[in-house]
Amino acid sequence: MKILVCISKVPDTTTKISFKEDNTRFNDENVQWILNPTDEWYALVRALELKEKLGGTVTVIHVGKADSDPVIRKALALGADDAVRIDAEPADSYFTGAQIAEYARGKGFDIIFTGKETISYNGFMVGGVIAELLQLPFVSLASSLDMEGTTATIRREIEGGKEAVKVSAPFVVSATKGIAEPRIPNMRGIMSAKTKPLAVVQPAEVPQFTFIKSYELPPQRQSVKLVKPENISELVDLLHNEAKII
């Protein structure tokens, strides 16, 4: 089984978000960058489990500049065999997906994994773009995935339940919670990650379709109105008369 896992780099989840240059850019000062949680916890770990069970290789791929190398090394420390970095700033999710599709085309990957979304731009996009450009089936939001020969049985999240699907490799799948449990890299993994191959490849000519013109912070809430437990009907009044929710 030849598996490709798309990994992205995002601000640590504790980051207080702010913007600069008249709210036209994300302020990355003092930001700690991490491997995107769903890519690490779910997509990569399930790919590694499949490899451990069925044999094969797990390659991680990232679109980004050299400052991404530490998060790529983390993926190698967790057990990926090798890494590819496409040397370009990810301009938008279409651009990123198209770069990965151009790289993967004709290389015979059986499964291409992505996480469900980046926690930075929340696109849910890259997997679908790759699938369409390579004319592959796409299963999104997979919370379980098992292979039998070349056929996968996948459960995917749908509103209010789950849908069970079958699909034949090659295919693209986006992973969400439930598909695997997060792992922590061990010492051997961390040591070997330093010498595993990380190929830097030149980007393909692909367009971007969108750009961000400006950012905003969410509006502040008014200070909280406290209701005493013994006067709980006051809360019902507020929900009715003030919030007009009920």
Added chain:
Amino acid sequence: MSVIVFAESTEGKFKKSAREAVSYASKIASNTGKEAIALALGTIDAAELSSLGKYGASKVLHVNDPRFDKFDSGAFAKAITQAVQKTNAEIVVLSFNDNGKALGPRLSARLKAGLVPGVIALPEIENNEFMVKKSVFSGKGFANYVITTPVKILSLSPNSMPVEQSDRSAAVEPFTVEVTDKDFAVQVVGVEKESQGVPLPEAEIVVSGGRGLKGPENWGMIEELAKTLGAATACSRAVSDVHWRPHHEHVGQTGLTIRPNLYIAVGISGAIQHLAGVNGSKYIVVINNDPEAPFFKYADYGVVGDAFEVVPKLTEALKKYFASNN
């Protein structure tokens, strides 16, 4: 020139998100002097189809092909592409729900059209620049995206735009698309329903529990409160990680981002990762026995007290209210 909106259905009925999408598309259409055309795929009866007129569709194109009763992002993208091309649509509207999240990017790649996934407002069109807002950093911020391609795709976040209704009905026209069985590469073999009530992503009211509830056996009162309000239930990551509640209830930066009208947080401390996923809620109520819990800073209404005492009381008070107001 037109705005085309894909109205998703399940078991022959349009989803709530489909009505929101049609209403959103028709607002864009009337602001830009265009026509809002809805596209429906699969087995749906005539009355249901024409009901989209109420939400502003002037016409409903219906592909009456039972293969579309099951979802495949590839086949659906191919069908929608044909409708976009046939109608010369410049703006394509989808729902940013579980299927829409898979469909949008495929459609973007197929049409070579920019997609903004999860928009929360109407687009602003000025000097030929088409800009629309979406939430980023899982709700910690918003970004205004400009789409630079001639055709634009917007997928609408659930619960972000009010649905407007009139008593119009839409003309239904049969529409044929060229798809082959091979386009349905993903074979749906079964569906497991998890919640009886409203699905969490669509819910207007959400009651959510955290580690302060001590154990899964104590969720009865959360469910009772939710039932009283017609709400969905949710939980913190700490709770779903230890399997007190199913994963699909996990909200926050690494779970689901939701934007209900009312979010009631019970026994949840309000960690930054949790707040990220829920601070788009219009109103937030926090019930916590620690007056210093960070969540109170981000709440509209708060009750400092023991959840085991406050929640049943609140449920009682609400039941009384509903009994005397119905």
